[in-house]
Amino acid sequence: MVRVTMFCNVHKVVAHTPPQSLFNPKHLLVAAIDFGTTYSSWAFSFRFDYDSDPTKVSAKQWQGHESTKGPTCVLIKPDGKTLHSFGFDAEAKYAELIEEDENKDWFFFRRFKMMLWKQKLNRNSLLEDENGRKLLAMTVFALSIKYLKEDLWVVSNDRIADAVLPNEIHWVLTVPAIWNNAAKQFMREAAEEAGIESDMLTIALEPEAASLFCRHLPVEKSGDQFSLASLRAGRQYLVLDAGGGTVDITVHEITASGGVKELYKASGGAWGGTKVDDSFEEFLVCLTDKCVVKKFKEHHLDDYTELLRRFEVKKREIDPDMDTKLVMSIPLAFLTTVKKGLHKDFNKAVKKTSYSNSVTLSGDKLKIDATVARSFFKESIxxxxxHVKDILGKRENCGVEAILMVGGFSESKMLNKAVKQTFPGLKLIVPDEAGLAILKGAVMFGHDPRGITERISKYTYGILTHPAFDSTKHPESAIFTDIDGIDKCQYFFDKHVLAGQSLRVGEAQSEETYVTRPSHTSTVLIEVFATENKFPVLVTDPGCRQVGKYTLEMAGTGGGRPILVRMIFGGTEIDVECTEKATGNVSHIKIDFLSYIC
Structure with missing residues (x-):
C-alpha cells in the first residue's frame, strides 16, 4: 500500500461547482430540537404552513407549567440505560426519591450540556451526575434527545390524525456556533443513537437560526421600531446569542438574494444566564457557609430547584435603573439547614458578613439591596x-450597524441596558420571545437551509503529502530521500481550506489533483488533517490533528494515475470527496473529530 504522501502535487484550482441544494420537498414536517444548557424544547411546522407563513411554528407547551421550555434535567433508572423522565417530571421524581432516601442508585443529570464546551471529547467520555456517579455522556444525551423526539412525534401526529410517516420528517438539532467540530459531531451521533436517521438530520448553528427567524419578522414583532427585515443587501449586523450556558457572537451580512452569510467567525464564552445563577449561589455561600448550601442542595433538591426557579423569575425583573429591593421567598428547609449547620439563625449569620447592611430576612422573605442584586450580573455582562467591543474593533466588522439579541438571557434588562449604553451608535433589535427565536428559526432552516449562503471556516484543512523538497518552503528537518532517490518533504500539510476563509455552502472549496509515483501499488491511503493554525507547514506542527483517513482501491498500479480530491462544505459539516479519474469512481472520506487524537 502506498500513501497519498508519496504523490507529487500537480495542480490546484478553485472549484466553481454549482451549489448543492439541501432542500428536500418530500419533507412534510420539519421538527427542531433546541437542547439548551438550562432549558430545552422542541418546535415544528408543516410544509403547507411554512409555504403560507414561515414564522408559523408550533412550540411545545409543558403540561402543568406556563412555559414553552422545560429544564434540561434527565432521570435515568438504576440500570443506567432506561430513561425514567425528562424536564419538570425528572426534577419532581428525583426530589421524591430523595425524600424517600431511594435516590442513591438512580442517575440524575442537570445542566449537563456545558460538558461539551472546550472538552476533549470522545465516544467514551463520561458524565458525572448529582450523586457523583458516572455514565457515558453519549447515553445521557441520546436518552434526552430521544425523549424530546418521541414527545414531538406524539403531538405532531395528533394534529393530523397519525398521517405523518417517519421518512416525511426532517429533524434539526441546534448547537452553539462557538462549539468545536467534535462537540457538533457528538450531538449528531447522540441524535442518531436516539433514533434519528443521519440523512434526515441537520445540525443548525444557533445564531444562524435566529437570524433566519428575525429576517422574517415585521417591525411590530421585532421588539423595536427597527427590524432585521428592513436591512438591504450588503448591510451587516452582529448577532448576540445569549443563552443559559454560552454567549455566542458572530457577524452576518445580508446577501443580494436576501439570504445571510457569516462575515466573521463565531466566538464567545461561558457567560450565559447560568453565570448569574452561579453568582447568586456564591452569594448564598457568603451569607451562610459552603457546607450549608451543599447540604441544602443534597437533602432538599426540590426546595433548591424551587429557589432557583424563583430566582430565574426575579433576575429577569432586576432593572439597572431601579433601586427597588429584590424580594424573594426562601424555602423553610434552607433556613432550617442554616440553623443546624451554623447553630444560629439566618439573620445572625448574615450580621457576620459584609452584607449585614444590605440583606435582611423578614419571615420567609429575603430582601436584597438593588446594588447587590445587580452585582450578580457583573462577571457575565x-x-x-x-468581547463585543473586541469584535466590533476588527477592520472587517466596521460596517456593522445593528445588534440582534436572541436567546433567553437576552431578555434580561441588565444585559439589554449594558449593550445599549455601550454601543449607542448601533441599532438594537430584541425580538419578542427572544428565547424562542433560535428554536423557531431552526424549523425554518430545516425547510430551506439555502437562507445561509456562506460560513467562515474555523479550521485549516488539508491532506498529508510528501512533495519534492523545496528549501524555501520546507524545514530542513523534514527532508528525506524516497525509494525513487528523490528528496522529499516528510509530513507536509497540503492546505485545501484556510482558517478564516469564507466558504460557499454546498460548493467545493478546492480541487487538487494528486498523481501516483512509479512505486504505486493497488491502494492509496489518503489522510485528512485539520488545525486552527492558518498556515501550518507540517502535519506534525502543534495543534494539527488527523480527522479522517481512507484507503482508496485503485483500478491499476504504477505511476501517473491521477486522483482528484475535493472538499465540499454542505450545511455545517464537511465532505471530502475523492475521484479516481481513470474510472470515475467516487469515494467519500468520513471526517471524524471524535476518534483521532492530536
Missing amino acids: DSTIE
Missing part, C-alpha cells in the same frame, strides 16, 4: 461587553 463585563465579559460579554468586552
Whole structure:
C-alpha cells in the first residue's frame, strides 16, 4: 500500500461547482430540537404552513407549567440505560426519591450540556451526575434527545390524525456556533443513537437560526421600531446569542438574494444566564457557609430547584435603573439547614458578613439591596461587553450597524441596558420571545437551509503529502530521500481550506489533483488533517490533528494515475470527496473529530 504522501502535487484550482441544494420537498414536517444548557424544547411546522407563513411554528407547551421550555434535567433508572423522565417530571421524581432516601442508585443529570464546551471529547467520555456517579455522556444525551423526539412525534401526529410517516420528517438539532467540530459531531451521533436517521438530520448553528427567524419578522414583532427585515443587501449586523450556558457572537451580512452569510467567525464564552445563577449561589455561600448550601442542595433538591426557579423569575425583573429591593421567598428547609449547620439563625449569620447592611430576612422573605442584586450580573455582562467591543474593533466588522439579541438571557434588562449604553451608535433589535427565536428559526432552516449562503471556516484543512523538497518552503528537518532517490518533504500539510476563509455552502472549496509515483501499488491511503493554525507547514506542527483517513482501491498500479480530491462544505459539516479519474469512481472520506487524537 502506498500513501497519498508519496504523490507529487500537480495542480490546484478553485472549484466553481454549482451549489448543492439541501432542500428536500418530500419533507412534510420539519421538527427542531433546541437542547439548551438550562432549558430545552422542541418546535415544528408543516410544509403547507411554512409555504403560507414561515414564522408559523408550533412550540411545545409543558403540561402543568406556563412555559414553552422545560429544564434540561434527565432521570435515568438504576440500570443506567432506561430513561425514567425528562424536564419538570425528572426534577419532581428525583426530589421524591430523595425524600424517600431511594435516590442513591438512580442517575440524575442537570445542566449537563456545558460538558461539551472546550472538552476533549470522545465516544467514551463520561458524565458525572448529582450523586457523583458516572455514565457515558453519549447515553445521557441520546436518552434526552430521544425523549424530546418521541414527545414531538406524539403531538405532531395528533394534529393530523397519525398521517405523518417517519421518512416525511426532517429533524434539526441546534448547537452553539462557538462549539468545536467534535462537540457538533457528538450531538449528531447522540441524535442518531436516539433514533434519528443521519440523512434526515441537520445540525443548525444557533445564531444562524435566529437570524433566519428575525429576517422574517415585521417591525411590530421585532421588539423595536427597527427590524432585521428592513436591512438591504450588503448591510451587516452582529448577532448576540445569549443563552443559559454560552454567549455566542458572530457577524452576518445580508446577501443580494436576501439570504445571510457569516462575515466573521463565531466566538464567545461561558457567560450565559447560568453565570448569574452561579453568582447568586456564591452569594448564598457568603451569607451562610459552603457546607450549608451543599447540604441544602443534597437533602432538599426540590426546595433548591424551587429557589432557583424563583430566582430565574426575579433576575429577569432586576432593572439597572431601579433601586427597588429584590424580594424573594426562601424555602423553610434552607433556613432550617442554616440553623443546624451554623447553630444560629439566618439573620445572625448574615450580621457576620459584609452584607449585614444590605440583606435582611423578614419571615420567609429575603430582601436584597438593588446594588447587590445587580452585582450578580457583573462577571457575565463585563465579559460579554468586552468581547463585543473586541469584535466590533476588527477592520472587517466596521460596517456593522445593528445588534440582534436572541436567546433567553437576552431578555434580561441588565444585559439589554449594558449593550445599549455601550454601543449607542448601533441599532438594537430584541425580538419578542427572544428565547424562542433560535428554536423557531431552526424549523425554518430545516425547510430551506439555502437562507445561509456562506460560513467562515474555523479550521485549516488539508491532506498529508510528501512533495519534492523545496528549501524555501520546507524545514530542513523534514527532508528525506524516497525509494525513487528523490528528496522529499516528510509530513507536509497540503492546505485545501484556510482558517478564516469564507466558504460557499454546498460548493467545493478546492480541487487538487494528486498523481501516483512509479512505486504505486493497488491502494492509496489518503489522510485528512485539520488545525486552527492558518498556515501550518507540517502535519506534525502543534495543534494539527488527523480527522479522517481512507484507503482508496485503485483500478491499476504504477505511476501517473491521477486522483482528484475535493472538499465540499454542505450545511455545517464537511465532505471530502475523492475521484479516481481513470474510472470515475467516487469515494467519500468520513471526517471524524471524535476518534483521532492530536
